[in-house]
Amino acid sequence: MFTAMLGEAWHAMGANRMRTFLTMLGMMIGVGAVVMMMAIGEGAQQSIKKSISSMGSNLFIVLSGPPNTAGARSATGNALSLNVKDADAIAELDGIAAVAPVTMGSAQVIYAGNNWNTAVIGTMPSYMEIRDWVIDNGYVFSNSDIRSATRVALIGKTTADNLFGDDTDPVGKTIRIKQSPFIIVGVLNPKGQSLDGRDQDDTIIVPLTTAQRKLFGNQLPGTVRMILVQAESDKAMPQAEEDINSLLRQRHNIREGSDSDFSVRNLTAIANTAAETTRTMALLLGAIASISLLVGGIGIMNIMLVSVTERTREIGIRMAIGARERDILLQFLLEAFVISIVGCVIGILIGVGGAMLVKNFAGTDTVVTTESITLAFAVAASVGIFFGFYPARKAARLNPIEALRYQ
Amino acid sequence: MSNVIEVRHLYKNYQTAAGAFPVLKDVNLIVERGDYVAIMGPSGSGKSTFMNILGCLDRPTAGEYLLDGHQVSLLGGNALAQLRNKTIGFVFQGFNLLARSTLLDNVALPLVYSGVDKRTRHEKAEQVLTKVGLGGYLNSRPNQISGGQQQRVAIARALINDPRLILADEPTGNLDSKTSEEIMQLFDGLNSEGISIVLVTHEHDIAEHAKRQVRFLDGKIVHDSYAQPAVMEVN
Numbered sequence: 291m292f293t294a295m296l297g298e299a300w301h302a303m304g305a306n307r308m309r310t311f312l313t314m315l316g317m318m319i320g321v322g323a324v325v326m327m328m329a330i331g332e333g334a335q336q337s338i339k340k341s342i343s344s345m346g347s348n349l350f351i352v353l354s355g356p357p358n359t360a361g362a363r364s365a366t367g368n369a370l371s372l373n374v375k376d377a378d379a380i381a382e383l384d385g386i387a388a389v390a391p392v393t394m395g396s397a398q399v400i401y402a403g404n405n406w407n408t409a410v411i412g413t414m415p416s417y418m419e420i421r422d423w424v425i426d427n428g429y430v431f432s433n434s435d436i437r438s439a440t441r442v443a444l445i446g447k448t449t450a451d452n453l454f455g456d457d458t459d460p461v462g463k464t465i466r467i468k469q470s471p472f473i474i475v476g477v478l479n480p481k482g483q484s485l486d487g488r489d490q491d492d493t494i495i496v497p498l499t500t501a502q503r504k505l506f507g508n509q510l511p512g513t514v515r516m517i518l519v520q521a522e523s524d525k526a527m528p529q530a531e532e533d534i535n536s537l538l539r540q541r542h543n544i545r546e547g548s549d550s551d552f553s554v555r556n557l558t559a560i561a562n563t564a565a566e567t568t569r570t571m572a573l574l575l576g577a578i579a580s581i582s583l584l585v586g587g588i589g590i591m592n593i594m595l596v597s598v599t600e601r602t603r604e605i606g607i608r609m610a611i612g613a614r615e616r617d618i619l620l621q622f623l624l625e626a627f628v629i630s631i632v633g634c635v636i637g638i639l640i641g642v643g644g645a646m647l648v649k650n651f652a653g654t655d656t657v658v659t660t661e662s663i664t665l666a667f668a669v670a671a672s673v674g675i676f677f678g679f680y681p682a683r684k685a686a687r688l689n690p691i692e693a694l695r696y697q
Numbered sequence: 698m699s700n701v702i703e704v705r706h707l708y709k710n711y712q713t714a715a716g717a718f719p720v721l722k723d724v725n726l727i728v729e730r731g732d733y734v735a736i737m738g739p740s741g742s743g744k745s746t747f748m749n750i751l752g753c754l755d756r757p758t759a760g761e762y763l764l765d766g767h768q769v770s771l772l773g774g775n776a777l778a779q780l781r782n783k784t785i786g787f788v789f790q791g792f793n794l795l796a797r798s799t800l801l802d803n804v805a806l807p808l809v810y811s812g813v814d815k816r817t818r819h820e821k822a823e824q825v826l827t828k829v830g831l832g833g834y835l836n837s838r839p840n841q842i843s844g845g846q847q848q849r850v851a852i853a854r855a856l857i858n859d860p861r862l863i864l865a866d867e868p869t870g871n872l873d874s875k876t877s878e879e880i881m882q883l884f885d886g887l888n889s890e891g892i893s894i895v896l897v898t899h900e901h902d903i904a905e906h907a908k909r910q911v912r913f914l915d916g917k918i919v920h921d922s923y924a925q926p927a928v929m930e931v932n
Binding site: 293301606611694 | 752
């Protein structure tokens with residue numbers, strides 16, 4: 291019985307090929323759009339997640355200079371208010387896992403005939419743990435390098451490629467940073483883009499003391515540009531932020547009511563906001579695409595209504611020879627269902643193909659998940675049944691006598 | 698239980714803007730098994746409405762209708778559909794075949810609604826098509842054959858579930874007299890096999906094939922007899 295009905299549905303669709311195709315087209319476009327938009331949204335989310343995990347977890351950044359809230363302050367940019375002792379004091383606080391004071395600047399780097407301008411970071415070995423950064427080749431400088439301010443350097447992938455090309459292993463080579471010779475002791479594992487789009491691999495990391503004395507020597511001795519702080523856990527972060535604030539205000543002798551000469555930023559919170567934004571964007575894309583699915587469904591309903599009217603006489607005949615109401619209902623419902631399912635399958639193919647095109651030609655990451663395909667399939671099937679139901683019921687409730695008389 | 702149709706004090710009103718309009722007024726008719734009845738009467742005399750009620754397509758306003766022993770007024774939609782499917786075979790003036798389907802599928806269609814499997818459906822359809830003389834056209838479509846042949850297909854479709862009763866509404870109305878005669882001979886043969894037949898017709902030579910003539914006028918049966926010439930005289 292059911293297979294006979296399925297055959298009839300197939301038959302009816304074949305009888306009006308162009309119309310069936312156009313109806314399906316609405317479904318194809320709807321499903322294709324949903325699958326593709328979800329792939330784009332998912333791709334964006336995954337690349338954000340990658341950036342976040344490349345940043346390190348539970349991070350604060352303490353910057354010198356007043357927070358950029360009010361109007362102009364005198365000489366904020368150059369007043370380096372933080373120093374290594376501040377960092378040591380923060381490390382003593384409860385709930386703090388690691389601390390790394392950082393000074394940085396851009397510098398011209400030379401190796402043989404090549405030169406390259408890159409960001410030079412002066413910091414402690416703890417920086418590597420906080421940032422979750424590993425060495426591909428070589429080793430990280432140690433605390434004794436900090437004490438003796440040795441001229442050693444870790445080099446990022448991008449900088450290495452530009453100075454050495456593909457063939458040379460940078461480890462053991464001597465480069466010149468601002469005319470001072472440095473020996474490369476390690477190559478950093480690539481991290482890719484940061485949240486704000488910077489290439490994190492375009493960098494050189496040297497011991498903090500070396501940077502302070504040999505590279506950025508005109509600054510106040512012992513001062514750093516910022517301190518990177520890692521809390522022990524997500525839960526410890528609010529308390530840690532408060533503690534860092536009060537500790538530094540106390541150390542810097544700042545009176546009640548006056549502005550701090552530093553600012554604490556919760557990087558993880560910023561990252562989470564970014565992730566949340568992307569998620570919202572992905573949802574929005576999906577929602578907009580769903581509208582076209584809805585329109586496709588309305589198209590099915592429209593055509594089914596036309597079909598019911600056209601086949602009124604046929605329905606009358608079927609009723610006269612013994613079709614029950616539900617036989618007629620099932621027949622038209624099945625027809626709507628088959629149209630939407632076939633349209634859906636083709637739509638999924640279009641969506642997956644479109645996602646691949648976007649990836650190859652627009653360079654945006656797209657990820658087609660099985661969830662998105664399952665979802666599109668389920669939605670399309672329900673749309674077919676939902677929008678097919680009204681016309682099918684209309685057919686089933688026809689008066690057989692009037693239907694037989696219909697010309 | 699030898700009566701296929703028992704109709705007692707049947708009334709049918711149509712609701713119109715001007716109020717209830719009576720179409721059938723106190724109609725009584727008993728059709729025994731194997732009977733062959735021709736219903737005649739002018740347009741608007743209520744014979745079509747009566748046929749619709751006999752065919753379980755319409756319900757009477759009042760009165761009793763027993764079809765093959767079933768009290769039709771007590772049955773729901775699905776049970777009526779089953780009666781139409783198994784007990785009654787319909788033949789229409791306009792043939793009413795499905796244009797897109799082959800003759801085999803057209804004839805087999807009632808069996809789809811009786812839940813018969815595909816192989817049996819096709820075997821049985823082939824059998825009845827052969828019986829009406831169209832065994833060679835199984836896979837043709839209705840528009841490829843003549844009107845007379847189409848009516849044969851419709852009769853084959855009516856026969857496929859071995860009905861007790863065939864209801865034919867002007868079965869020769871669209872056919873020329875020679876073809877009409879052939880179709881009527883087919884009905885005569887079916888009747889001699891024991892199938893009860895009720896047909897509506899305008900033509901006397903068609904009505905003469907039946908054993909019994911019933912005449913409607915203004916919603917009432919005004920003539921009911923097994924003698925044929927009486928009808929001729931009235932007109």
